Amino acid sequence: MIPYKHEAFTDFSKEENKKAIKEGYKIVDAYLGQDFPLIVGGERITTESKIVSYNPAKKEEVIGKVSKASQEIAEKALKIADETFNTWKKVKPEVRADVLFKAAAIIRRRKFEFSALLSREAGKTWVEADVEVAEGIDFLEYYGRQMLRLKEGQPVESRPGEYNRYDYIPLGVSVVISPWNFPFAIMAGTTVAAMVAGNTVLLKPASTTPVVAYKFVEVLEEAGMPAGVVNFIPGSGAEIGDFLVEHPRTRLISFTGSRDVGLGIVEKSAKLAEKQIWIKRTILEMGGKDTIVVDKDADLELAAQSIVRSAFGFSGQKCSAGSRAVILEDVYDQVVDRVKELTNELTVGIPDEDEHFVGPVIDASAFKKIMSYIPVGKEEGRLITGGEGDDSKGYFIQPTVFADLSPTSRIMQEEIFGPILGISKAKDFDEAIEIANNTEYGLTGAVITNNRMNLEKAREDFHVGNLYFNRGCTGAIVGYQPFGGFNMSGTDSKAGGPDYIQLHMQAKTTSEML
Numbered sequence: 001m002i003p004y005k006h007e008a009f010t011d012f013s014k015e016e017n018k019k020a021i022k023e024g025y026k027i028v029d030a031y032l033g034q035d036f037p038l039i040v041g042g043e044r045i046t047t048e049s050k051i052v053s054y055n056p057a058k059k060e061e062v063i064g065k066v067s068k069a070s071q072e073i074a075e076k077a078l079k080i081a082d083e084t085f086n087t088w089k090k091v092k093p094e095v096r097a098d099v100l101f102k103a104a105a106i107i108r109r110r111k112f113e114f115s116a117l118l119s120r121e122a123g124k125t126w127v128e129a130d131v132e133v134a135e136g137i138d139f140l141e142y143y144g145r146q147m148l149r150l151k152e153g154q155p156v157e158s159r160p161g162e163y164n165r166y167d168y169i170p171l172g173v174s175v176v177i178s179p180w181n182f183p184f185a186i187m188a189g190t191t192v193a194a195m196v197a198g199n200t201v202l203l204k205p206a207s208t209t210p211v212v213a214y215k216f217v218e219v220l221e222e223a224g225m226p227a228g229v230v231n232f233i234p235g236s237g238a239e240i241g242d243f244l245v246e247h248p249r250t251r252l253i254s255f256t257g258s259r260d261v262g263l264g265i266v267e268k269s270a271k272l273a274e275k276q277i278w279i280k281r282t283i284l285e286m287g288g289k290d291t292i293v294v295d296k297d298a299d300l301e302l303a304a305q306s307i308v309r310s311a312f313g314f315s316g317q318k319c320s321a322g323s324r325a326v327i328l329e330d331v332y333d334q335v336v337d338r339v340k341e342l343t344n345e346l347t348v349g350i351p352d353e354d355e356h357f358v359g360p361v362i363d364a365s366a367f368k369k370i371m372s373y374i375p376v377g378k379e380e381g382r383l384i385t386g387g388e389g390d391d392s393k394g395y396f397i398q399p400t401v402f403a404d405l406s407p408t409s410r411i412m413q414e415e416i417f418g419p420i421l422g423i424s425k426a427k428d429f430d431e432a433i434e435i436a437n438n439t440e441y442g443l444t445g446a447v448i449t450n451n452r453m454n455l456e457k458a459r460e461d462f463h464v465g466n467l468y469f470n471r472g473c474t475g476a477i478v479g480y481q482p483f484g485g486f487n488m489s490g491t492d493s494k495a496g497g498p499d500y501i502q503l504h505m506q507a508k509t510t511s512e513m514l
């Protein structure tokens with residue numbers, strides 16, 4: 001087994017890679033608009049009722065029509081997953097891991113097709129799509145290796161005449177509920193973490209991006225996953241989401257998404273259903289309101305570049321997005337001016353070519369919600385640049401910057417999940433950290449400073465799950481920067497980290513008298 005190393009990103013300045021992604025678009029365009037069934041126990045089920053997935057950059061373009069699971073089908077899928085658990089849990093961890101390694105190899109070969117599909121279905125630019133596909137491959141490679149590390153359990157002490165073991169065993173049926181903003185990497189990572197640990201999975205992808213999830217389940221099948229191990233059941237969050245969360249045979253819920261839906265899952269999963277014999281395990285990765293702090297003694301060009309890239313990458317639709325900047329008063333005007341210049345250099349448009357940094361936002365309701373913050377920002381602060389949107393052909397919003405905001409303003413507190421950056425001024429570094437900590441979230445953050453003492457202060461006091469120094473606050477790499485947040489950002493489960501697989505298992509002690 002070669003040691004884990006993260007998947008390299010693609011250099012799109014090279015002609016061969018430009019050509020390759022264009023070939024990827026051709027493959028995807030050949031299946032655009034098709035019907036995609038549910039997959040339950042390996043069986044393809046087509047329903048009357050469909051989820052229609054659209055291209056957010058060309059809002060009339062249908063990516064696919066995906067069958068929609070009813071509660072009846074969800075019940076059937078749960079029964080099959082429950083039965084399949086009895087056999088899958090006994091499959092050797094090496095064999096389970098091999099499915100992940102083979103799937104990684106298949107995706108590596110079809111990398112440009114998956115990137116093109118993300119570009120079409122989620123509106124990702126080439127770079128953002130490529131980074132996401134690489135992350136998906138990383139999850140497969142990393143979690144496979146983590147399972148191999150855990151397969152013999154952990155060492156414990158034994159006394160003379162006694163043989164003690166500490167092993168990890170899987171939990172059971174896992175409901176995986178994934179978001180649209182990383183519709184490949186997070187969907188794939190959360191699914192295979194549960195599966196490689198020996199659990200069976202009901203995968204409910206986000207309704208805006210179900211086609212890429214279908215294509216991934218096909219890859220798992222090709223990689224040798226037995227029928228019934230991962231069951232593909234897109235459907236309404238409120239209808240089948242609640243049903244699965246509340247079901248007595250659900251053992252684990254792995255959710256990534258918004259704060260409100262996550263909190264609803266905590267509440268519903270804590271309630272005992274009739275015939276339920278366990279306390280449901282939940283893994284919840286939720287929202288963020290992430291801050292970049294700029295010290296007075298800092299590389300101000302690096303600061304402005306980091307702020308702009310973290311705020312506007314994928315149109316700000318990342319839980320890790322640097323949607324807030326807190327800048328010390330000594331350098332405030334200088335950094336704000338440079339942020340304005342850099343933001344004005346960004347172009348917004350359809351991500352079919354590698355020419356725009358900012359693509360569309362995901363759909364009409366996101367467009368409406370994000371645009372509703374523009375008047376709020378004008379009221380609360382000073383509009384530096386942006387503020388316009390155009391939803392005539394796709395859902396495009398200009399990167400928008402508001403400065404001079406009170407740290408408690410709505411722009412500085414609420415997760416907008418779009419290309420809107422808020423900036424506040426701090427009188428000194430202590431106050432900057434205080435402001436950075438003053439939201440209910442605690443996911444990512446960054447500090448730009450040359451002052452070693454201030455870095456150490458931030459290391460102790462800046463309360464976020466992923467803290468970065470002298471760089472932006474997005475782009476965690478699997479195995480290098482395990483990802484997850486504090487407070488209302490979730491259960492800090494650290495996807496892509498050394499403890500993640502254990503969250504999908506339970507430890508069993510056996511003690512034998514010799």
Ligand SMILES: NC(=O)c1ccc[n+]([C@@H]2O[C@H](COP(=O)([O-])OP(=O)(O)OC[C@H]3O[C@@H](n4cnc5c(N)ncnc54)[C@H](O)[C@@H]3O)[C@@H](O)[C@H]2O)c1
Pocket residue numbers: 177178179180181182186204205206207235236237238240241242245256257258259261262264265285286287288318319320415417443484485489490
């Ligand atoms: N912390 C992280 O790692 C992380 C990563 C990505 C996204 N996010 C967060 O996700 C949010 C954006 O994603 P979204 O808009 O897809 O979130 P969302 O909460 O609207 O939806 C997430 C998933 O939950 C499902 N769902 C909705 N209602 C449900 C219910 N009642 N029961 C069960 N499932 C239900 C949705 O269909 C979808 O599959 C942002 O808040 C972002 O910060 C967090």
Ligand SMILES: N[C@@H](CCC=O)C(=O)O
Pocket residue numbers: 181182317318319320473474475476477483
């Ligand atoms: N893991 C990603 C964010 C995922 C949430 O949207 C990052 O580090 O930027």
